Structures are given as C-alpha cells and as structure tokens.
Amino acid sequence: MKPTAVTWAVLGLIALEPKSGYDVKRIVDRSVRHFWAASYGQIYPELRRLEEIGWIEGAEAPRGGRVRRIYRISGAGKRALDAWLRAPDTRVELRDESLLRLFFADTMPHEDALTLLSWRREGYRGMLAYLRGLDDGQGKDPPFVDLVYQWGLDYCEWGIEWCNRQEQRLRRLLEAA
Amino acid sequence: MKPTAVTWAVLGLIALEPKSGYDVKRIVDRSVRHFWAASYGQIYPELRRLEEIGWIEGAEAPRGGRVRRIYRISGAGKRALDAWLRAPDTRVELRDESLLRLFFADTMPHEDALTLLSWRREGYRGMLAYLRGLDDGQGKDPPFVDLVYQWGLDYCEWGIEWCNRQEQRLRRLLEAA
C-alpha cells in the first residue's frame, strides 16, 4: 500500500468519527482545508482503496431512499494512522502568488510596489475573517484541533503586522533614496 | 495564451536578466523555491511556449562545444509581466503535513503529541538554516527581493516562537487536566 496525499487526512477524519465521503469533504473544507485541501476526485477513490486494504470498513446507511455509505476505521487502520502520526517529517509545500509578485516588484514604481504589500495584508485579513467565520462559538474542540485552528489565526495576525512593519520600513528606505 | 503556474516565475526571472533554462532552474532553487517551486519538466516546455507567443526571444549561445540557449524578455513580455504584477490576487496554497499531524494528535498520549510540536519547531529551524545558507553575505539584493527573503526568515522565527509558546501553554493546560 502506497499512501497518497489524501490518505492520512481521510483516514484521520474517519478515525475521529464514522463518516460518509460527503461528510469527509464537508469537514475537510471546514477544518484542514487551508493547509490540506482535498477534492471529491481524491476522496471517493481513496475511500475505496482504504476499504480494499482493510483500514476502514464501509456499510450502507441510506437516509430514506437516498444512497449513503458510512465508513469506520478498523484496528489495522488505527495502527497505520498511529504509525504515521509519529513520523518526524515536517515537509511544507507553499504556493504564494503574492510573494512571487513582491519578489519581482523592484521593476515597478515604489508606490505600486507598496500597493502589492497592502494587498498582501488584505489577503491575510480575508483569511482571518474566513477562519473566524468557521468558529461556531461553542469552543469545545479538543486541545490539538484547537491548536491548529489557533495556528491559522496567529499566522494571519502575524502576517498583517509583518506587512505593516515592512511597509513602514520600506517607505523610510525608499524615500531616503 | 493561457498562463500556467510557472509562466510568471520564468518570465520574471528572464526579465531580471537574460538566462538559459538551466539558469532559471538554478535561480528558482536558490530564491523563490520555498514558496514557488518549478521543475525542469515545467521550465523547458514553458520557455518554448513563451518564445512561441513572443514574450521572450531565444538565441543560441554555446559555451565551447556545449549547446546553450539564452532567452531575453521582449516588449510584449514586459507588458504582460507588468499587467500580472498589478493583479490584486493573493491566493495561497499550502500543504503542511506537520499541521495535519497536530490536527489528529488528540488521539495520542500528551507527551507524544507535544513531541510533534517540538518536531515542528525543528522543521522551522531547518528551514531557517537553509535560508540563511542562501545568503552570500554580499547583501546587495534590491529592496523587494530582500523583502521576500526577509519574509522567509521572519516567518521561521515567528514559527519557532509560536511552537515554544504553545508548548508551554499546552503543558500547563494538559497537566491541569
């Protein structure tokens, strides 16, 4: 079994609580999506693979006449997930178009380049608003789920402040020149 | 012409200074790689596309008997790059396996979960060391190239401190429970 990128996200969510594929997608979009996205085209095939190798078990659970299949994690699945959890790997892949623009911004007039920086700040603000919108106000998440949510909030706040500081620094620098 | 993900990275680097495909790859790996990676399999085909539509112009520039093709940006290419630079889009895509592990860490014993957090800190330390290694000590980068480099350093330092703070907070929280 060669795990794919969605393997652990799907398996982990099923482990938290039995779910349908549709549920997995919905929860992904409301929780890990900003650092680990997954689409239907990945999720449904992955569920079949996971069931084939016996890491999850599916059962028909129709709601009325509506087809529905609920998956729960197996003992083998739990062991596999636990082994993955303990891996020390921390690889990060990032695609940040705003940073790419800033990298090439030296060809622009200073004011226009600084505008890019203000847009970056707005990007962080937008993400912060999005994350805050996910909070249902109940505040009952387990500590590490909450930790990761907090990471998102803290990262955005740091980013906003970073843009402010750099804008001030660059204004001084560019006006002096 | 439908721009791909590498279009602007390649065009921007050619705009800074005429380059071969090999140069583009080398410079990408030493500058924008941590937020905008590109492989040979993307770069060489992209250079042909860009030449076909007239945004860059290639010329044979062999070194000894070694084949080599140098590309420079055209007027149309400059205009296209400038138009892209002014786009307000700030989309970010992130794949952070360490955050995914932390998200599922509530199933583990507390000490093991906190170990994940310390590994995350080591990940930031490693990236910080990598970024510092890129600095040639000359310090002659233009302001916005330097800004983006600084973003990398600052982000890593923030991340290290964030892990430290959260580890302390969680130790208190989990020991109290």
Add this chain to the structure above:
DNA sequence: GAGCCCATGTAAGATGTTACATGATTTA
C-alpha cells in the same frame, strides 16, 4: 415545483515530480 442541500461518482484536463538519456566541460 423551483431551488437548494444531500450523496456518490467519474472523465478530462491541468499540474507537477522523478528519473533518465545525452553529451560537453571543469575540477579533483
């Protein structure tokens, strides 16, 4: 009964990495 949400699924296409093939030049 129109429109939205629940629910499963896939085809097509875009995207991206890895590994290799080829061959010249430089360095140890």
Add this chain to the structure above:
DNA sequence: TAAATCATGTAACATCTTACATGGGCTC
C-alpha cells in the same frame, strides 16, 4: 580518469481540480 557541473530535454507517472451526471429529499 573519475566525478561534478553545465546544459537540454522528455517519458512516465503521480497528483489534483473542475465540471458534470445522476438522483433523492427538504423547504419555500
């Protein structure tokens, strides 16, 4: 002379998104 670097390129594979097809149930 062996190994590293310069240099171009692609085939195969892996990954991921988008858009659509299908159909039932719920709400206005």
